[in-house]
Amino acid sequence: MSDATTLDQPESPLTRLHVTGMDCASCAAKVETAVRRLPGVEGVEVLIATETLTVRHAPATSVETIAATVRGLGYGAESPDKASGLTEEAAERSWWQAPKVVLAGACAAALGAAYVLGHVAPTTAHWAFLAAMTVGLVPIASRALSAARHGTPFSIETLMTIAAVGAVAIGATEEAATVVLLFLVGELLEGVAARRARASIRGLTGLVPETAVLEWDGGTETVPAASLRVGATVLVRPGDRMPADGVVVDGESAVDEAPVTGESVPNRKTLGDPVFAGTINGDGALRVRVTAAARDNTIARVVRLVEEAQEARSPTERLIDRFSTVYTPAVVAVAALVAVLPPLLAGASWSEWIYKGLAILLIGCPCALVISTPAAIAAGLSAGARRGLLIKGGAVLERLAAVTMVAFDKTGTLTEGKPVVTDVVGFGRTERDVLSLAAALEGGSSHPLARAVLAKAAEAGAPIPPAAGAAALGGKGVTGRVGGIDLFLGSPREAATRVAFTSEQEALIAGFQSDGKTVAMLLARGTAAGLLAMRDEPRADAKEGIDRLAAAGIRSIMLTGDNGRTAQAVASTLGIEARAELLPQDKQQIVRELQAEGAVVAKVGDGINDAPALAAADVGIAMGGGTDVALETADAAVLHGRVGDIARMVELSRRTLANIRMNITIALGLKAVFLVTTVAGITGLWPAILADTGATVLVTGNALRLLRS
Numbered sequence: 001m002s003d004a005t006t007l008d009q010p011e012s013p014l015t016r017l018h019v020t021g022m023d024c025a026s027c028a029a030k031v032e033t034a035v036r037r038l039p040g041v042e043g044v045e046v047l048i049a050t051e052t053l054t055v056r057h058a059p060a061t062s063v064e065t066i067a068a069t070v071r072g073l074g075y076g077a078e079s080p081d082k083a084s085g086l087t088e089e090a091a092e093r094s095w096w097q098a099p100k101v102v103l104a105g106a107c108a109a110a111l112g113a114a115y116v117l118g119h120v121a122p123t124t125a126h127w128a129f130l131a132a133m134t135v136g137l138v139p140i141a142s143r144a145l146s147a148a149r150h151g152t153p154f155s156i157e158t159l160m161t162i163a164a165v166g167a168v169a170i171g172a173t174e175e176a177a178t179v180v181l182l183f184l185v186g187e188l189l190e191g192v193a194a195r196r197a198r199a200s201i202r203g204l205t206g207l208v209p210e211t212a213v214l215e216w217d218g219g220t221e222t223v224p225a226a227s228l229r230v231g232a233t234v235l236v237r238p239g240d241r242m243p244a245d246g247v248v249v250d251g252e253s254a255v256d257e258a259p260v261t262g263e264s265v266p267n268r269k270t271l272g273d274p275v276f277a278g279t280i281n282g283d284g285a286l287r288v289r290v291t292a293a294a295r296d297n298t299i300a301r302v303v304r305l306v307e308e309a310q311e312a313r314s315p316t317e318r319l320i321d322r323f324s325t326v327y328t329p330a331v332v333a334v335a336a337l338v339a340v341l342p343p344l345l346a347g348a349s350w351s352e353w354i355y356k357g358l359a360i361l362l363i364g365c366p367c368a369l370v371i372s373t374p375a376a377i378a379a380g381l382s383a384g385a386r387r388g389l390l391i392k393g394g395a396v397l398e399r400l401a402a403v404t405m406v407a408f409d410k411t412g413t414l415t416e417g418k419p420v421v422t423d424v425v426g427f428g429r430t431e432r433d434v435l436s437l438a439a440a441l442e443g444g445s446s447h448p449l450a451r452a453v454l455a456k457a458a459e460a461g462a463p464i465p466p467a468a469g470a471a472a473l474g475g476k477g478v479t480g481r482v483g484g485i486d487l488f489l490g491s492p493r494e495a496a497t498r499v500a501f502t503s504e505q506e507a508l509i510a511g512f513q514s515d516g517k518t519v520a521m522l523l524a525r526g527t528a529a530g531l532l533a534m535r536d537e538p539r540a541d542a543k544e545g546i547d548r549l550a551a552a553g554i555r556s557i558m559l560t561g562d563n564g565r566t567a568q569a570v571a572s573t574l575g576i577e578a579r580a581e582l583l584p585q586d587k588q589q590i591v592r593e594l595q596a597e598g599a600v601v602a603k604v605g606d607g608i609n610d611a612p613a614l615a616a617a618d619v620g621i622a623m624g625g626g627t628d629v630a631l632e633t634a635d636a637a638v639l640h641g642r643v644g645d646i647a648r649m650v651e652l653s654r655r656t657l658a659n660i661r662m663n664i665t666i667a668l669g670l671k672a673v674f675l676v677t678t679v680a681g682i683t684g685l686w687p688a689i690l691a692d693t694g695a696t697v698l699v700t701g702n703a704l705r706l707l708r709s
Helices: 025-036 063-072 080-092 099-120 122-149 156-169 173-207 298-309 315-346 350-363 367-385 394-400 410-414 431-442 448-460 492-496 503-514 542-551 564-574 584-596 608-616 628-633 644-679 685-708
Strands: 014-020 041-047 052-057 076-078 211-216 219-224 233-236 246-250 253-256 267-269 286-290 389-391 405-408 420-426 468-473 477-482 485-490 518-524 527-535 555-559 577-579 601-605 619-623 636-638
Touching: 014 063, 025 041, 025 052, 025 063, 025 122, 025 367, 052 063, 063 076, 099 122, 099 173, 122 156, 122 173, 156 173, 156 315, 156 350, 173 685, 315 350, 350 644, 350 685, 367 389, 367 394, 367 644, 367 685, 389 394, 389 644, 394 619, 394 644, 405 410, 405 584, 410 555, 410 564, 420 431, 420 448, 431 448, 431 477, 431 485, 431 518, 431 527, 448 518, 448 527, 485 492, 492 518, 503 518, 503 527, 503 564, 542 555, 542 564, 542 644, 555 564, 555 584, 564 577, 584 601, 584 608, 601 608, 601 644, 608 619, 636 644, 644 685
Parallel strands: 405 555, 405 601, 555 577, 601 619, 619 636
Antiparallel strands: 014 052, 014 076, 041 052, 211 219, 211 233, 233 286, 246 286, 253 267, 389 636, 420 527, 468 477, 477 485, 485 518, 518 527
């Protein structure tokens, strides 16, 4: 639906319009076809999710000409700024004041009056039903003529108009009026379903508060959240929503991330922890440094990328679109043959077979078939986004269902990306003493291993005494004095140059290192006082996530640049194969080798060195908190760092494809049933329109079930 190359040309004017009333891909196709035919138009992009029309055109083509063309098709078209004001006015109106509701209500009232008048004065029934039909048919016929004039002759409105006029011609005026009303009600229900699907993702924007408490010049000021700049510091009080993405610079509190991540348990946030816009602060005040402008925060990026993704058409959707371009004219031809051949060849009743032909025309309306796939794709993408699973388009969503192998990076993907102290051993001292002395030496360091020691000391409640003369020895360790005791904390190799280890101590060090752990030896007064073992541990849900993939028939493998011993230790914990000490090009080559063996590969990573492999994989998935390069290169993203979300993403894809297959079966199955019953003379015009309208509502409702999954 887009022409990216022309839209990117800088020399021509670019016009954006807010288009209302588009409920499905057929609507967008009509708008695109009509606008593309205008003189001077170079490129057109129609986004249903954002109700946006973007046109690259020559200077001589006026904006009003483009808007008038869209309005002629029966849709609203305004500039985004003006549309914003109109949207606010529309929100203040009651639902029953919407144009489609008013039209359907007027037609229903006219039809009800015609039935009453027909009973009171039977001779006027024909004209009463004709008038009732006209109330609804005139707008429909007007849109049909406009669509035909602008390049879409076989629109649903055209088929509806032909059927209604034909019914009047053979004397079925009452049915013609009923069919028109049912069509309008069907359109109304389609609009309701489309708005619900659209609101499911756009409603995320409402999570971000309108105002924020900004700290500056020693005081605070309430300002619009959209005005916050990167680097600003905001105060978030208990119960308030985070006004922006940021990092905690002061305070500690439990933050409810359920509105953004779906996580049911609040996460404890303290100094240095990231927070997301729209999440809810719990029991303590937080000072937060803003790390992303309003247009770039997590929620804005999710909404923007999902809206764009909903326009990236899946293979099934493209196939259905191509099929429908042939299908609709074929239906018209079949209906014409049914209407004329039996009377011409077998002397059958003209009125009977014309009636059946008109019913087939209504049965053949492609709305339900055309909307069956995009409705499910949009619902699937939205459902994923609300749970932190960002999938960039229907094509990616379909490919995910076929994945047979997932290749994981290690650091920051299967593991937390930061070391933690796993073991503390004292030699003649308690573990608490070892932690206290080690933490005293590391107190002024920002090294990841130092932070791990300090975090462990805080967790154990070990006191941290002041250290004198602390000095770092590059690549070897750190020295200092605590309470008059000379201390050293560093690598076993450097420690071995200072003291002699016992055989038991050497065996202990070797055992930890064979488990892929980094060992720091603590020396006090020239003797071994203890050791600390550290490792970047697997994420809490890593094993469960791997097992969930295995249960779905998907193998897992670890591809990492880390050393083989560490990689094998983590992989054995998770029960997967590991390939280690890889360069970025090595990861890419392994992905291609797996593909050559017949695997459909998803690559999961979070760093720049994963970008080549992410691009080479059938599906590249960036892990939450990853670099912008990984996020841009990837086809999908797990925004909240849960390994189990990879399996959930595949499961969502498979549920969506199953939903699409069910929708297509409903759309074509109902048409097949009513086609047979119509030709057999069992059903007539109004069941025919119910077959189309009912199928459209059923497939849309079925697709919306994905939002609740």
